[in-house]
Amino acid sequence: MTDLGHLRYFLGMEIEQDLSAGRVSIRQTKFAKDILEKFGMEKSNPVKTPQDPGLKLTKAMCEGGCSTKRPWPKYRIATLSGA
Template sequence: MKSQGFTRSVEDPCVYLKRVSYEIFGLIILVLYVDDMLIAAKDKSEVEKVKAQLSAKFSMKDLGPAKRILGMEIHEDVKDGRLWLVQEKYARKVLEKFNMLDAKLVGTPLANHFKHQLSTALCPLDATEKGLMLIRRKGSL
């Protein structure tokens, strides 16, 4: 991946990043897990370039737009330019396993004083409060 200009993420060794511009989300994110790969970018042509570069070096099969990865469902709102992940089935499975389907719900399982911030590698501007939104394509978060 390094020979293709990608840098390995410090947060997750299976995630590689490549800056293609200094716009908001001006990078390509490549996620590797065993023999699966997920490529995300603001511009579809960037994804196509990476696929072409990698296909020249490795035998690959393009499975088309991702609908699921690692037990998470991938949803997209094309009109709004949003992409988000849902783990409902996985969460339900865990709750069932530990007999906690009737447990009291909370908005987030984190302590109240914890403040989550987006990585500056992904967004050089202020962090968004949009929750599950991963990518916003139409200009701004």
Template sequence: MIITGDDSEYIAFVKARLRDQFLMTDLGPLRYFLGIEVSFTSNGFYISQEKYIQDLLARAALGDERTVETPMELNVKLQPTDGDPLSDPTCYRHLVVSLVYLAVIGPDIAYLVHILSRFVSAPTTIYYSHLLRVLHYLRGTITHRLLFPRSSSLQLQCYSDATWASDPSDRRSLSAYCVFLGGSLIAWKTKKQTTVSRSSVEAKLRVMALLTAEVT
């Protein structure tokens, strides 16, 4: 159980009542939970998944130590027929599932994880090469963290964009947005649109509607 809040006396009261009813141990301030690391500083607190990434890279058993600056090359549009089918897709599926959880606090890989997840039923050599590129990117950015400042405004700032007809198989566009509360990134999403947009303007209007619903 994780108890949060800024009233230390009431938190102590709740923990005392819980100890009266249950066998429990107070582990102190939150440091590590389900692969997510939390560190507290005078500026605020950071969350990261450095150990989770290290374990993921160990399981992937990459053959070299190189890193890349971006998780994906620009203007790449993958199709189901690209590449040759993998003889054993188990590793691909296992790594993609791990990346999905990693994207929980990794907005920088959310777009590519969305793309790679679409091909888990029949992955090919091309998809696997893009998957390896993500792992090389993670190796170079393993110390990156999300900061939640101790003092920040409560003003919402929202950003959105859309790639028009980015999927060559069905001509659907991709929506992406992120929401900041002051200086804290609190929500983000990358999602294929459910209908075909007939122009880039229409695609952008759809993602703005999606973002408005999120903010509301």
């Protein structure tokens, strides 16, 4: 068995370990950037959409104006087909 050092990247996730603080951070930044590049959206502007952390969502809040379908069918099809 060989010691390869600290884990840095695993299954599309970036792992950062701070042993002195006893903290492990996991990010999917590269995965998100790859998806944006795949669909030509890497130059899109980020947007903040704040939401009350205590908000409980219900179907009644969505009646008449919301769609229950997930966005971007093109993304789902391309991702599932491996395109």
